[in-house]
Amino acid sequence: QVQLVESGGGVVQPGGSLRLSCATSGFTFSKSYMHWVRQAPGKGLEWVAFIRDDGVAIYYADSVEGRFTISRDNSENMLFLQMNSLRPDDTAVYYCAKEPPARDLDHWGQGTLVTVS
Amino acid sequence: QAGLTQPPSVSEALRQTATVTCTGNSDNVGGQGAAWLQQHQGQPPKLLWYRDNTRPSGISERFSASRSGNKASLTITGLQPEDEADYYCSAWDDSLNAWLFGGGTRLTV
Numbered sequence: 001q002v003q004l005v006e007s008g009g010g011v012v013q014p015g016g017s018l019r020l021s022c023a024t025s026g027f028t029f030s031k032s033y034m035h036w037v038r039q040a041p042g043k044g045l046e047w048v049a050f051i052r053d054d055g056v057a058i059y060y061a062d063s064v065e066g067r068f069t070i071s072r073d074n075s076e077n078m079l080f081l082q083m084n085s086l087r088p089d090d091t092a093v094y095y096c097a098k099e100p101p102a103r104d105l106d107h108w109g110q111g112t113l114v115t116v117s
Numbered sequence: 118q119a120g121l122t123q124p125p126s127v128s129e130a131l132r133q134t135a136t137v138t139c140t141g142n143s144d145n146v147g148g149q150g151a152a153w154l155q156q157h158q159g160q161p162p163k164l165l166w167y168r169d170n171t172r173p174s175g176i177s178e179r180f181s182a183s184r185s186g187n188k189a190s191l192t193i194t195g196l197q198p199e200d201e202a203d204y205y206c207s208a209w210d211d212s213l214n215a216w217l218f219g220g221g222t223r224l225t226v
Contacts, residue, residue, distance in 0.1 A: 044218060045154075045156075059214045059215060062215075095161055103169070104168055105154075105162075105216075106167075106173060109161060110161055111161055
């Protein structure tokens with residue numbers, strides 16, 4: 001079955017960096033669009049970044065543009081999020097989610113908590 | 118980036134019908150429709166409804182959705198205690214090149 005497992009979260013000081021990973025299995029990763037979505041404590045969902053199956057098309061939310069970088073390794077079925085210049089308002093659970101091309105975010109991981117303090 | 122607008126809360130009685138609304142514009146909901154997700158406390162979101170008006174495998178037929186112009190609606194019939202959760206609409210915005218979420222609606226049964 002489809003599995004997405006995030007890792008790399010933790011506590012970091014403001015201005016610091018973290019790299020999140022999402023290990024995937026159970027579907028054709030190389031043909032799937034992928035997203036990072038976050039959820040601050042007690043708040044709603046906020047989309048963070050998108051990467052197309054070929055890695056060519058990439059989009060970011062305004063709130064992270066220039067600080068975060070999404071990437072993927074299709075040979076390893078892995079998704080990444082490099083987060084730099086972290087701020088306290090980046091504190092959230094970060095989810096990776098897959099999207100069959102031009103459909104919707106149909107499977108989500110359990111999330112990894114990032115705390116900037 | 119602007120989001121999609123949902124009511125913060127909806128409350129309905131057991132075995133009744135609840136409707137959650139989501140308002141966007143022609144660049145998102147009006148153009149491509151809205152998907153719907155359910156999130157229980159402490160759990161990741163789960164997709165309930167695709168933008169193309171289909172239900173994912175394994176989702177109860179008590180969940181359905183519709184759209185009229187820039188407004189989408191999720192309807193849950195025969196409410197059960199396990200339906201108590203947060204519900205989010207989502208849509209791709211062609212103008213912003215961004216995925217948008219509504220603010221979420223807390224359903225109380």
